[in-house]
Amino acid sequence: MSIKIGILGYGNLGRGVECAVKQNEDMELAAVFTRRDPETVQILTEGVPVCRIADAAEWKDKIDVMILCGGSATDLPVQTPEFAKMFNVIDSFDTHARIPEHFANVDAAAKEGGKVGIISVGWDPGMFSLNRLYANAILPDGKDYTFWGKGVSQGHSDAIRRVEGVRDAKQYTIPVESALEAVRNGENPELTTREKHTRECFVVLEEGADAAKVEEEIKSMPNYFSDYDTTVHFISEEELKRDHSGIPHGGFVLRSGKTGWDGENSHLIEYSLKLDSNPEFTSSVLAAYARAAYRLSQEGASGCRTVFDIAPAYLSAKSGAELRKTML
């Protein structure tokens, strides 16, 4: 008996979940839900229906876990509580500041429906958060560092595209190697925003646009670029397509801390990700937590959880005995 997965929202993330379900032998894709006309949506898995989101309620008893693949800005704050009344749900809500509010909404809805909701699943929030928690619990006397990249920031790429004279753009966030090394050497540096990351932009101009003006406008953009050392490269549309169509990302979570009666010994815990495809990796984490939601629900649990609340064994298809024998 495999776990029946529903995918709600079929963009990069939804397609990633579809691929992840294929890789997990104890899961099967039951249906994909879209707000587009289902006739226009072509999915990868043969024989699986594409349905309207409006018809999702009819699938209440045919789906074990619904994975919500919408955006954090406007989709998930509404969808996750709404669907948690009918389904076990997983989302990748990543607006850090609004997590407490989202948690409360999903918790109330999931309890009302007797379902399990796991929110903010992915790598940050997600695996990075877990590593911050474990490292802090082990080394109470220490200092945390998170670096992102090298990777594409969708938000920053979008910001560049809004500049007049820009046809298309891709922005990479890059950790500063010397800052990373200082942390690894146990120097416990105090790092400014500028000292932690640089930003590299690849920009395709509209015909006749003023390159110098565009570059200046990008580099001085508050919040997005003005606090960083930013490099702007102007390239052709063909080059952008050829060299920058991937969605790589990654990053580093480090904690350096002291132990001993007088803090005489230093330790470094480092977790890092190097991802060819940001959405596909996030989707793979979503799929693993879908397994956990299914099991918790089978045990009679209800309400909202985060990665902090899920015992690791729930993520694996292996039994406890198998895990102890092969992975401990």
Add this chain to the structure above:
Amino acid sequence: MSIKIGILGYGNLGRGVECAVKQNEDMELAAVFTRRDPETVQILTEGVPVCRIADAAEWKDKIDVMILCGGSATDLPVQTPEFAKMFNVIDSFDTHARIPEHFANVDAAAKEGGKVGIISVGWDPGMFSLNRLYANAILPDGKDYTFWGKGVSQGHSDAIRRVEGVRDAKQYTIPVESALEAVRNGENPELTTREKHTRECFVVLEEGADAAKVEEEIKSMPNYFSDYDTTVHFISEEELKRDHSGIPHGGFVLRSGKTGWDGENSHLIEYSLKLDSNPEFTSSVLAAYARAAYRLSQEGASGCRTVFDIAPAYLSAKSGAELRKTML
């Protein structure tokens, strides 16, 4: 109300737990138990009694969690089940092959006593195991690698000390940098024992011993050295004491895996530790899991657990709401 910790066994690990308890504000040390004459044991914490192991039963209601700091070869297989009948217990049992048997024994004893036992806590088994599990659950189509070091192997140092003509010795296990790089580059190499680690030995000879003979005997020692590229340095007792009295260790857990409809995207998950003091880091992990054992017990749980079975939030002194707000 702080968590009352007992330490059973006062060697490097026990002293490390004592230091860790000092760093955790929600814990206090209740007593140290030793098989030596308590009069001869001087601990670091003022005002805390040192008692005989034989008298531990008298502390049944005065200790929330007993942390067992004995060895895996002969102490823990007997002590953990014995004390799990009376106390919530934590151990660092690290004989991987015997974990299933140890788990069963501790589970039966802990259930009999209505207590919680968490076994095989530390970094390997422990944090490394957790990272293997998480990475496998996220990337089902992938390959695992574990490298140890640079660090002191007690077992290998002891093996050298048993060679005739050796007065004292210290052995370092060192990961092969080029092998690590091949894994990081996503080459998915098949690595032999020799290709993964080298061994470096610092040896103090007895007067008149034959250095060439000692070196040959070390390098050809089956299981310990014959499958590795081993370097032997002969140094003075003073040099050994001055340069090699620390107990550093660490290592790397990596999983490289593929996602996408046809496995077209590669990902690398890497977790690493760089530890000045192996026993103090292990002790710090033990202390964090003692908090989990205490809480589980307060919730009415009993029986044996491993790190796989403990939701991460149980390790932190912060509340769920605080964790979601500050670390997610």
